[in-house]
Amino acid sequence: xxRAVSTRRTVVFTIAAWIIALIIFFPIxxxxxxxxxxxxxxxxxxxxVPSGTVESYQAVQAQSNYFKxxxxxxxxxxGSTLLALLIAVPAAWSMAFSPTAKTKDILMWMLSTKMMPAxxxxxxxxxxxxxxxxxxxxxxxxxxxxxxxxPIVIWMLYTYFREIxxxxxxxxxxxxxxxxxxxxxxxTPMAVPGIASTMLLNIILAWNExxxxxxxxxxxxxxxxxxxxxxxxxxxxxxxxxxxxxxLAIAPILxxxxxxxxxxxxxxxxxxxx
Amino acid sequence: xxTENTRGLARMMLAPSVGLLLIWMxxxxxxxxxxxxxxYNLLNPANVSWAGLFxxxxxxxxxxxxxxxxxxxxxxxxxxxxxxxxxxGIALLLDQPMWGQGIVRIxxxxxxxxxPPVAALVWKNMIxxxxxxxxxxxxxxxxxxxxxxxxxxxxxxxxIIVAWQWLPFATxxxxxxxxxxxxxxxxxxxxxxxxxxxxxxxxxxxxxxxSITVVILIQTIFLLGVYxxxxxxxxxxxxxxxxNLPFLIYRTALLGYDVGGASAGGxxxxxxxxxxxxxxxxxxxxxxxx
Numbered sequence: 001x002x003r004a005v006s007t008r009r010t011v012v013f014t015i016a017a018w019i020i021a022l023i024i025f026f027p028i029x030x031x032x033x034x035x036x037x038x039x040x041x042x043x044x045x046x047x048x049v050p051s052g053t054v055e056s057y058q059a060v061q062a063q064s065n066y067f068k069x070x071x072x073x074x075x076x077x078x079g080s081t082l083l084a085l086l087i088a089v090p091a092a093w094s095m096a097f098s099p100t101a102k103t104k105d106i107l108m109w110m111l112s113t114k115m116m117p118a119x120x121x122x123x124x125x126x127x128x129x130x131x132x133x134x135x136x137x138x139x140x141x142x143x144x145x146x147x148x149x150x151p152i153v154i155w156m157l158y159t160y161f162r163e164i165x166x167x168x169x170x171x172x173x174x175x176x177x178x179x180x181x182x183x184x185x186x187x188t189p190m191a192v193p194g195i196a197s198t199m200l201l202n203i204i205l206a207w208n209e210x211x212x213x214x215x216x217x218x219x220x221x222x223x224x225x226x227x228x229x230x231x232x233x234x235x236x237x238x239x240x241x242x243x244x245x246x247x248l249a250i251a252p253i254l255x256x257x258x259x260x261x262x263x264x265x266x267x268x269x270x271x272x273x274x
Numbered sequence: 275x276x277t278e279n280t281r282g283l284a285r286m287m288l289a290p291s292v293g294l295l296l297i298w299m300x301x302x303x304x305x306x307x308x309x310x311x312x313x314y315n316l317l318n319p320a321n322v323s324w325a326g327l328f329x330x331x332x333x334x335x336x337x338x339x340x341x342x343x344x345x346x347x348x349x350x351x352x353x354x355x356x357x358x359x360x361x362x363g364i365a366l367l368l369d370q371p372m373w374g375q376g377i378v379r380i381x382x383x384x385x386x387x388x389x390p391p392v393a394a395l396v397w398k399n400m401i402x403x404x405x406x407x408x409x410x411x412x413x414x415x416x417x418x419x420x421x422x423x424x425x426x427x428x429x430x431x432x433x434i435i436v437a438w439q440w441l442p443f444a445t446x447x448x449x450x451x452x453x454x455x456x457x458x459x460x461x462x463x464x465x466x467x468x469x470x471x472x473x474x475x476x477x478x479x480x481x482x483x484x485s486i487t488v489v490i491l492i493q494t495i496f497l498l499g500v501y502x503x504x505x506x507x508x509x510x511x512x513x514x515x516x517x518n519l520p521f522l523i524y525r526t527a528l529l530g531y532d533v534g535g536a537s538a539g540g541x542x543x544x545x546x547x548x549x550x551x552x553x554x555x556x557x558x559x560x561x562x563x564x
Contacts, residue, residue, distance in 0.1 A: 014372040025381035090287035098284035115551035119520040120540035124305035208389040210502035232506035257387035
């Protein structure tokens with residue numbers, strides 16, 4: 001009896017959850033479907049079975065040099081992530097393993113820099129970039145993305161490093177390990193998963209950043225966000241092409257995102273929810 | 275065991291981060307503050323003069339200013355309402371036994387990874403377009419007139435798009451919190467004859483309250499800065515109907531070339547964000563003491 005009831009409940013929950021999930025996922029799914037339609041097919045009304053043509057993908061690459069924007073997205077998100085890690089790992093490390101009375105204040109202050117609204121500094125950043133010739137340059141934008149994500153990177157690393165037990169360090173020291181040995185053989189292996197998660201989340205954030213990447217670029221350094229935003233005033237038929245470009249722009253990060261669900265919660269709540 | 279040596283090393287490791295963030299925080303903000311008291315137009319850069327509070331006055335008397343503040347608050351409030359209520363509902367559902375939970379989860383969190391311009395354009399063209407959108411197709415098949423969403427309900431349409439992007443975030447965090455709820459407590463409450471509703475009110479909601487606070491505060495920070503979604507859909511219009519504060523500042527600065535006016539708007543945005551930040555810092559800081 002109890003068994004039958006719980007099976008019926010499972011069926012009801014399964015159906016409800018799938019309906020909601022499909023509704024939420026529908027815009028993405030329909031974009032992927034439409035990307036495999038021809039332009040005339042795409043505007044002929046609702047239809048979830050595409051003809052399977054890849055002409056939109058070819059057209060996107062041929063007309064707009066899609067690959068250049070894609071490459072910029074990769075360079076900017078990877079570059080800014082590595083640069084942020086380079087600066088953040090030592091900082092998070094020292095705060096996690098040699099905390100002082102001020103550590104908490106420093107962490108809170110770092111977090112507070114993230115609260116600054118981007119528009120508030122749009123004017124000075126724009127003028128500084130212009131004066132230093134950094135507008136539409138990959139270097140300028142990499143630095144920009146590094147700075148806006150640095151607080152999150154430090155915080156995330158800090159919460160991971162703090163979970164590494166200090167006793168292990170003491171044990172290693174007792175065994176006569178040098179500071180260098182401590183870092184290379186004891187701490188690093190334990191820190192790698194945390195660093196990898198931080199990296200993953202930061203790549204996602206940098207890839208999708210859509211204020212500075214649009215405002216500070218025109219052509220040379222423009223990543224996919226700027227490329228897609230340029231589709232906002234279309235000429236002629238373009239539904240299928242827009243879908244193809246969108247699918248290509250979100251696919252890599254969507255897949256990475258699926259693997260980083262847990263880290264996402266932790267990173268975006270600054271460790272407040274684990 | 276912390277010797278002078280290691281302490282010095284620790285300070286050295288921390289210095290680059292602190293220094294960079296300090297520069298990052300002070301220099302642009304000080305420039306914004308300075309510009310906000312200047313008559314400075316990019317079309318006439320040779321002619322810069324002290325403006326006193328004129329820019330603030332100008333911004334304050336601009337009818338678009340109050341509308342943009344109101345729109346900013348409507349976007350924040352509307353999206354929070356949808357995502358928190360929807361997030362609690364979906365998280366409760368996902369916490370139940372079902373088939374294919376992994377796939378359901380993946381589908382539900384996916385919108386969060388879609389970059390804002392893509393999300394906005396997909397909704398604008400594929401879903402809400404009055405001629406070719408799916409909603410128009412549905413309306414026509416029901417014999418109704420298609421709705422021109424961005425012309426008739428511009429702000430509402432933007433709220434829907436942004437809510438779609440943030441619903442996964444709220445769901446994921448609330449689900450994580452829900453799964454940390456002690457199973458024994460739930461069982462005990464069930465044994466004591468507590469129904470679903472009373473268990474929800476007396477057990478689940480208090481347990482979730484902290485996560486809900488975190489969701490609200492973090493989303494508010496991002497929602498105060500909604501920009502790309504407006505840029506690619508309505509461009510702030512019709513009129514100022516969907517212009518929020520960030521968009522108004524962008525318009526003043528880069529389309530109106532008015533450095534002074536935009537900077538005054540920027541300072542107002544900072545004040546607005548600081549009010550939120552104050553509460554968020556307290557919530558996060560409390561957690562740090564544990």
